[in-house]
Amino acid sequence: MVDLADTLVTALPAAAFIGARGIEVVRLPAGLAVLSAGVFREASVSPASLRIEGSGLVRIEKGAFDQMTQLPRRLQIVAPGLQTIDVGAFDGLESLDELHISAGASLAATGGAVNG
Numbered sequence: 566m567v568d569l570a571d572t573l574v575t576a577l578p579a580a581a582f583i584g585a586r587g588i589e590v591v592r593l594p595a596g597l598a599v600l601s602a603g604v605f606r607e608a609s610v611s612p613a614s615l616r617i618e619g620s621g622l623v624r625i626e627k628g629a630f631d632q633m634t635q636l637p638r639r640l641q642i643v644a645p646g647l648q649t650i651d652v653g654a655f656d657g658l659e660s661l662d663e664l665h666i667s668a669g670a671s672l673a674a675t676g677g678a679v680n681g
Contacts, residue, residue, distance in 0.1 A: 579603030
């Protein structure tokens with residue numbers, strides 16, 4: 566587990582988890598509002614599943630999951646305040662069998678995709 570929940574981090578750079586191995590759960594700090602492009606670049610997650618928890622997360626940018634060295638079959642995102650998921654946010658997750666998103670009531674995809 567990568568537990569940043571009790572930190573004051575407000576931004577994660579591209580490749581923030583570079584070199585990490587077998588990540589199953591990532592707990593993001595409340596002050597982190599955006600999961601930016603490339604944040605999981607060259608990270609190796611559990612091949613079974615990856616769970617991301619972010620109480621302050623409101624947006625997932627295009628390319629957030631690009632260029633991961635090992636891909637999960639199941640991705641679960643728990644972010645009560647999540648409002649926007651950019652089209653292309655999940656590009657690069659070819660092996661994904663399941664995607665579960667627990668988000669706020671005003672979630673909308675940007676770039677002409679599905680609203681809901």
